[in-house]
Amino acid sequence: MAAEPRFKRIILKLSGEALMGSLEYGTDPAQIERIAAQVQKVREQHVDVAVVVGAGNIYRGLEGAAKGMDRATADYMGMLATVLNALTLQDAFEKRGQDTRVLSAMGVTEVAEPYIRRRAIRHLEKGRTVIFAAGTGNPFFTTDTAAALRALEIHAEAILMAKNGVEGVYDSDPQLNPDAEFLAEISHREAIERGLRVMDSTALSLCMDNDLPIYVFNMADEANIDRIVCGERVGTLVSARPAKDVVGTS
Numbered sequence: 001m002a003a004e005p006r007f008k009r010i011i012l013k014l015s016g017e018a019l020m021g022s023l024e025y026g027t028d029p030a031q032i033e034r035i036a037a038q039v040q041k042v043r044e045q046h047v048d049v050a051v052v053v054g055a056g057n058i059y060r061g062l063e064g065a066a067k068g069m070d071r072a073t074a075d076y077m078g079m080l081a082t083v084l085n086a087l088t089l090q091d092a093f094e095k096r097g098q099d100t101r102v103l104s105a106m107g108v109t110e111v112a113e114p115y116i117r118r119r120a121i122r123h124l125e126k127g128r129t130v131i132f133a134a135g136t137g138n139p140f141f142t143t144d145t146a147a148a149l150r151a152l153e154i155h156a157e158a159i160l161m162a163k164n165g166v167e168g169v170y171d172s173d174p175q176l177n178p179d180a181e182f183l184a185e186i187s188h189r190e191a192i193e194r195g196l197r198v199m200d201s202t203a204l205s206l207c208m209d210n211d212l213p214i215y216v217f218n219m220a221d222e223a224n225i226d227r228i229v230c231g232e233r234v235g236t237l238v239s240a241r242p243a244k245d246v247v248g249t250s
Contacts, residue, residue: 016054080106
């Protein structure tokens with residue numbers, strides 16, 4: 001028998017890079033399909049899934065144009081790029097029969113609903129997959145911070161943070177240091193103090209202050225989301241308490 005899910009509601013944080021597959025930038029249709037299949041499998045276990053998506057896959061192609069640009073303007077460009085990714089994911093989810101809603105923190109009413117907390121919760125209660133676009137709607141805040149904020153607003157029990165090509169959190173960049181040590185478990189505070197690349201410090205502080213666990217895992221393994229939801233230890237657990245005390249761990 002399949003393991004019972006340990007969570008009732010999660011936030012899946014997808015970086016834009018997680019949508020690229022092997023491309024230099026843009027979206028890989030095969031990768032989008034794999035993500036849709038993984039989310040569908042979790043939804044079939046009656047787990048509420050909300051997705052926060054970044055835009056690194058699109059913004060890489062805009063970096064040259066953004067050089068020297070005002071930071072706020074560049075951030076608004078990035079927020080609009082997340083809307084493109086959200087619509088791409090919505091299309092893939094709905095082709096698999098998942099009723100999906102995109103809620104945007106910026107006004108793009110022709111293609112997405114405005115973000116309203118109670119509406120988002122109601123969509124989840126009705127069994128819909130929700131995709132949060134445009135970050136927090138404010139410049140100078142990353143989509144990591146948006147993931148932490150939305151998770152707290154909708155009462156998610158954990159953030160599942162997908163990484164592209166790495167198994168979790170390391171004590172240094174494994175792409176630059178072949179001897180980087182993998183960390184199976186770490187506290188929010190230690191991650192902040194050591195400057196580890198889990199999330200930005202604002203997002204980590206929000207999670208730490210509200211005792212919200214973060215599971216950092218490799219998106220390349222198509223079973224990882226399901227394993228985490230079912231209580232298996234995968235990747236790195238970032239939490240305020242020892243792993244045995246955190247809901248969702250075995």
